Amino acid sequence: MHWAEVEAQKLLKDKKSHVLATGITPSGPIHIGNMREILTTDAVYRQLKKKGADAKFIYIADDFDPLRKVYPYLPKWYEDHIGKPISDIPCPCGEHKSYADHYLSAFLDCLDEVGVNPVLYRANEMYKQGMYQESIRIALDKKEEIRKIIEEVSKRKLPKNWLPFNVRCQQCGSMYEVQPLGYDYPIITYRCKCGYEGEADITVGGVGKLPWRVDWPARWKMLGVTFEPCGKDLATVGGARDTGKHIVEDIFNYPHPALVVYEFILLKGKGAMHSSKGTALSSDQMLQMTPPEVLRFLLMNNQPNKHITFDSGLGLLNLVDEYDRFERVFFGAEEEIKGMKDLEETYELSQPKEIPKKLPIQLPYRHLVTVAQIAESWPEMKSILMRTDQIPEEISEGDEQRLAQRAGHVRFWLDNFAPEMVRFSVQKKLPEIELSKENSKFLSAFYGKLNDIDWDAESIHNGIYQAAEDAGVSVKDGFSALYKIILGKSKGPRAGFFLSNLDKDFVGSRISKALK
Numbered sequence: 001m002h003w004a005e006v007e008a009q010k011l012l013k014d015k016k017s018h019v020l021a022t023g024i025t026p027s028g029p030i031h032i033g034n035m036r037e038i039l040t041t042d043a044v045y046r047q048l049k050k051k052g053a054d055a056k057f058i059y060i061a062d063d064f065d066p067l068r069k070v071y072p073y074l075p076k077w078y079e080d081h082i083g084k085p086i087s088d089i090p091c092p093c094g095e096h097k098s099y100a101d102h103y104l105s106a107f108l109d110c111l112d113e114v115g116v117n118p119v120l121y122r123a124n125e126m127y128k129q130g131m132y133q134e135s136i137r138i139a140l141d142k143k144e145e146i147r148k149i150i151e152e153v154s155k156r157k158l159p160k161n162w163l164p165f166n167v168r169c170q171q172c173g174s175m176y177e178v179q180p181l182g183y184d185y186p187i188i189t190y191r192c193k194c195g196y197e198g199e200a201d202i203t204v205g206g207v208g209k210l211p212w213r214v215d216w217p218a219r220w221k222m223l224g225v226t227f228e229p230c231g232k233d234l235a236t237v238g239g240a241r242d243t244g245k246h247i248v249e250d251i252f253n254y255p256h257p258a259l260v261v262y263e264f265i266l267l268k269g270k271g272a273m274h275s276s277k278g279t280a281l282s283s284d285q286m287l288q289m290t291p292p293e294v295l296r297f298l299l300m301n302n303q304p305n306k307h308i309t310f311d312s313g314l315g316l317l318n319l320v321d322e323y324d325r326f327e328r329v330f331f332g333a334e335e336e337i338k339g340m341k342d343l344e345e346t347y348e349l350s351q352p353k354e355i356p357k358k359l360p361i362q363l364p365y366r367h368l369v370t371v372a373q374i375a376e377s378w379p380e381m382k383s384i385l386m387r388t389d390q391i392p393e394e395i396s397e398g399d400e401q402r403l404a405q406r407a408g409h410v411r412f413w414l415d416n417f418a419p420e421m422v423r424f425s426v427q428k429k430l431p432e433i434e435l436s437k438e439n440s441k442f443l444s445a446f447y448g449k450l451n452d453i454d455w456d457a458e459s460i461h462n463g464i465y466q467a468a469e470d471a472g473v474s475v476k477d478g479f480s481a482l483y484k485i486i487l488g489k490s491k492g493p494r495a496g497f498f499l500s501n502l503d504k505d506f507v508g509s510r511i512s513k514a515l516k
Contacts, residue, residue, distance in 0.1 A: 082176065235261040293323065444471070
């Protein structure tokens with residue numbers, strides 16, 4: 001049974017109506033590690049809906065959180081905005097309503113592409129519109145009880161004058177180093193680091209916010225949340241999930257939601273992803289280099305509690321190959337192999353929107369990597385693929401759209417993430433590169449056979465081996481000779497397949513020029 005179905009069945013044992021929640025602070029590029037949380041939730045949501053449950057999926061953008069520091073990707077002038085809510089500070093590019101919207105808008109586009117359509121809540125609007133008002137009052141009335149929970153569960157000592165509310169200074173707009181002086185409903189008196197002393201009326205929306213350890217359980221009660229996954233950092237003993245469980249039950253009188261703890265996605269060679277350190281692969285970057293169904297597959301095919309190491313280099317090609325293999329097995333075009341667990345559910349949950357009715361036309365990603373570096377556009381690629389019988393001349397609109405999309409992903413990967421060893425460029429004229437005696441002997445033998453070689457990958461491959469034997473040189477000398485005169489370097493992609501995608505007359509002409 002797929003892990004998402006297991007979680008759905010657990011939820012349905014207690015009740016038939018559920019609210020599934022997830023959220024993130026859009027303080028920087030939202031990476032695929034963050035995407036794990038929302039796609040984990042989406043998988044359980046889909047299983048609940050499949051079983052006929054009344055389910056609602058909500059996403060909270062924590063855009064009322066303050067800017068913590070000037071991250072490496074920000075200009076120095078953001079120092080003036082540290083401590084202010086990210087919903088109320090300027091956009092880095094000047095094209096969005098706020099700093100928060102700058103990062104959130106790109107992520108929301110990604111969600112649509114991967115087929116996730118939750119109900120969106122923005123924390124800044126929730127606070128400013130008064131949705132938190134009752135929770136704020138309860139938290140302040142029970143501040144000593146909350147203090148006791150946090151100190152006992154987290155083993156951390158809170159300041160003597162601590163309140164479960166972060167006031168926003170009326171003068172400088174910061175929530176950092178704003179010291180509460182006293183509370184007498186509905187007024188909190190405070191002193192800010194900027195020197196301002198004032199009063200905050202908690203019945204007025206937007207004068208401040210609950211600290212995270214109190215905000216999270218308050219939100220569960222307010223929105224009726226019954227399920228929300230969280231990263232292992234929040235689920236540690238004494239962490240926010242631990243204190244939240246006690247606060248929501250003891251302070252807000254609401255049962256804590258079901259928990260799924262997910263592991264981090266690591267970036268090969270860099271470890272855990274951190275937007276704040278510039279060591280993250282953003283969701284939109286991921287979706288520009290690989291199809292959305294493959295991103296979903298990466299997460300659907302792994303238990304949430306299993307860490308994933310994502311390789312944006314050659315590993316990406318293996319990931320797409322693995323997805324394509326699952327797809328062929330799903331449609332009965334290939335036998336299932338050992339290790340393909342919960343294949344049907346995994347494949348269906350990997351689809352962003354509709355499940356295909358038949359097996360789409362597939363081309364190995366590695367083939368597209370080669371063809372994309374020979375042709376300059378999709379129409380040119382399509383022409384090569386048809387000429388070499390890799391795709392039929394009569395192709396459906398859906399299949400062509402999918403292939404063209406994949407071609408675009410491949411180009412982005414080649415431009416930004418592909419290792420140098422797979423990159424090449426067909427030179428428009430004979431490169432100025434020295435040929436060895438063996439290279440020349442091979443080219444002469446191969447040129448003599450050219451007219452008799454059928455222009456397909458296998459025939460070319462066999463022709464290369466035969467020409468090398470006839471010339472009395474190694475096959476390695478043959479391969480290097482062809483790469484040198486066409487690419488300007490001694491190594492390249494698989495020669496038979498590579499040459500079959502080039503025009504035969506072009507190859508013949510290039511060899512002829514090299515032999516003069």
